Amino acid sequence: MDMIDVEIMLAKVLLIVLMVLQAAPIMAWVERRGAALIQNRLGPNRVGPLGLFQSIADAIKAMFKEDLVPAHVSRFYYLLAPIACLIPAFMTFAVIPMAAPITIEGRSIHFQVADLNVGILYVFAVASLGVFGIIMAGWSSNNKFSLLGSLRSCSQMISYELSLGLSVVALIMVYASVHLGEIVQGQAETLLQLGPIAIPKLGIFVQPLGFLLFLTAVHAETNRLPFDLPEGETEIVAGYHTEYGPMGFSLFMMAEYGNMLTASGLLATLYFGGWQMLPGFAYVHGALGLSGNAHILAGVGLQFLSLLLKVIFFMLLFVWTRWTLPRFRYDQVMDLGWKVMFPLSLVNIFITGALIYLGWI
Amino acid sequence: MDISPVFFYLFAGLAIAFSVLVVLKKSPVASAFCLVVVFFMFAGIYALLDAHLIAAVQVLVYAGAIMVLFVFVIMLLNADSPSFDLGRSHLGLRVGAVAACVVLLGLFVYAFRASPLQVPPGALTAAQIDAAGGNTRVISRLMFSEYILPFELTSVLLLAGIVGAVAIAKRKLGAPEGTA
Numbered sequence: 001m002d003m004i005d006v007e008i009m010l011a012k013v014l015l016i017v018l019m020v021l022q023a024a025p026i027m028a029w030v031e032r033r034g035a036a037l038i039q040n041r042l043g044p045n046r047v048g049p050l051g052l053f054q055s056i057a058d059a060i061k062a063m064f065k066e067d068l069v070p071a072h073v074s075r076f077y078y079l080l081a082p083i084a085c086l087i088p089a090f091m092t093f094a095v096i097p098m099a100a101p102i103t104i105e106g107r108s109i110h111f112q113v114a115d116l117n118v119g120i121l122y123v124f125a126v127a128s129l130g131v132f133g134i135i136m137a138g139w140s141s142n143n144k145f146s147l148l149g150s151l152r153s154c155s156q157m158i159s160y161e162l163s164l165g166l167s168v169v170a171l172i173m174v175y176a177s178v179h180l181g182e183i184v185q186g187q188a189e190t191l192l193q194l195g196p197i198a199i200p201k202l203g204i205f206v207q208p209l210g211f212l213l214f215l216t217a218v219h220a221e222t223n224r225l226p227f228d229l230p231e232g233e234t235e236i237v238a239g240y241h242t243e244y245g246p247m248g249f250s251l252f253m254m255a256e257y258g259n260m261l262t263a264s265g266l267l268a269t270l271y272f273g274g275w276q277m278l279p280g281f282a283y284v285h286g287a288l289g290l291s292g293n294a295h296i297l298a299g300v301g302l303q304f305l306s307l308l309l310k311v312i313f314f315m316l317l318f319v320w321t322r323w324t325l326p327r328f329r330y331d332q333v334m335d336l337g338w339k340v341m342f343p344l345s346l347v348n349i350f351i352t353g354a355l356i357y358l359g360w361i
Numbered sequence: 362m363d364i365s366p367v368f369f370y371l372f373a374g375l376a377i378a379f380s381v382l383v384v385l386k387k388s389p390v391a392s393a394f395c396l397v398v399v400f401f402m403f404a405g406i407y408a409l410l411d412a413h414l415i416a417a418v419q420v421l422v423y424a425g426a427i428m429v430l431f432v433f434v435i436m437l438l439n440a441d442s443p444s445f446d447l448g449r450s451h452l453g454l455r456v457g458a459v460a461a462c463v464v465l466l467g468l469f470v471y472a473f474r475a476s477p478l479q480v481p482p483g484a485l486t487a488a489q490i491d492a493a494g495g496n497t498r499v500i501s502r503l504m505f506s507e508y509i510l511p512f513e514l515t516s517v518l519l520l521a522g523i524v525g526a527v528a529i530a531k532r533k534l535g536a537p538e539g540t541a
Contacts, residue, residue: 077394116413117495117497118417118495118496121418121497124425125417125425126420127425128420128421128426128429129397129420129424129425131429132394132397132428132429132432135436136394139390139432139436150436151433151436154429154430154433154436158426158429158430161426179495
């Protein structure tokens with residue numbers, strides 16, 4: 001590994017960290033404006049054009065507000081909890097491929113921080129650690145509402161991780177790989193040829209049920225409405241972050257948006273072809289008339305843009321769901337997880353296995 | 362196979378330190394958090410051995426699932442007050458415990474030093490595993506061909522455990538025999 005490799009690695013790490021950090025303020029604005037749009041009101045529109053600087057104002061407020069630690073908390077775990085929540089949110093994004101690997105002047109570059117051959121398993125492993133931050137926060141706060149919030153988070157996490165994992169098992173069976181790069185490559189194959197239009201073998205087409213299960217399960221895993229029971233403010237004040245001041249709360253929000261970003265990235269990568277170009281992009285790429293390295297780099301840019309657009313779509317979907325569906329009751333969440341999603345994901349694996357055996361996919 | 366010694370000693374040392382903390386911590390939840398760190402360090406050592414699949418599964422199953430369940434149960438039962446408070450421990454008990462630890466350590470060292478057994482190298486080398494498509498592929502292939510019977514028997518064992526748990530949970534306390 002020479003200096004340039006190290007520089008490339010550092011650039012990739014920096015890009016990921018910046019992307020996840022930027023997700024929070026941008027999404028806070030999008031969420032509030034989106035809520036206003038759906039509820040037919042204005043939303044924050046005073047600070048900057050369209051209220052765009054509202055998040056900056058909020059950040060300044062959070063930094064200058066007094067951040068006191070309540071006397072009744074277990075100090076060490078109380079302060080550790082937001083960090084324990086935030087780190088997995090950053091780590092999971094590392095394996096999502098942003099563009100096809102390229103070779104420039106004999107140096108092959110992978111557009112992901114870590115090209116692991118256990119790919120998707122790494123994501124699940126790290127994502128399952130995020131819940132410890134929430135547990136720690138609720139437990140160290142010494143407040144019964146906080147504790148209730150983290151208990152709910154625990155049980156929700158255990159229930160939905162099953163369906164999450166099992167829905168991806170079926171997908172892994174189709175593409176015969178756990179390597180995210182290979183899954184994306186596999187989605188470029190042609191599933192059906194309808195005259196001049198070739199329908200690619202996207203995850204959504206071969207795994208429609210799996211996609212629905214995965215989408216529902218990531219809503220539960222990221223604690224987003226309709227599954228935001230850990231912080232259900234009408235029932236348990238603010239759940240696990242009741243006792244936190246401005247910065248603790250901000251860190252929890254950043255972790256939530258980071259997790260959302262990873263979830264959107266995974267949805268796009270697993271079911272919508274990841275960096276595979278959107279229809280029409282390949283034509284644009286050809287029409288640019290570039291050659292050599294410029295041609296390759298333009299391709300990388302377009303692939304990254306494709307992934308970004310898909311991710312943005314899912315981020316908006318998260319916001320849309322939040323302001324459309326009401327919160328579930330606790331027993332409904334458990335019923336849905338164990339009596340509906342879990343059997344359905346097993347059925348999905350069985351059907352997928354049968355279809356592969358018959359040679360249809 | 363070359364393991365970077367710096368990382369090995371880092372992971373191993375932290376694993377031992379946090380294992381000691383698991384025992385020493387008064388609060389069960391704090392012990393559980395320490396145990397999570399221990400599992401994480403083990404995963405680090407597996408990753409150093411190029412066993413990426415085992416490392417991922419270690420974190421996923423032990424740290425991510427089993428420990429979440431442990432913490433859940435501890436918090437649900439509110440077992441945060443030390444329920445096994447023995448008061449001031451007996452001096453003889455302390456001396457005995459330390460002596461037992463020293464003897465056990467000595468036995469381990471002797472066993473590993475003196476044992477003439479050489480572990481035979483596995484059928485697959487690291488290069489062969491890479492050529493066959495990586496850890497995950499090789500392990501799945503072995504698990505569903507050569508080791509299919511033990512694999513299936515393990516799942517039967519787990520099923521028996523689940524049935525037992527349900528049987529205990531469904532039993533109505535205080536109900537007369539035969540009506541529950």
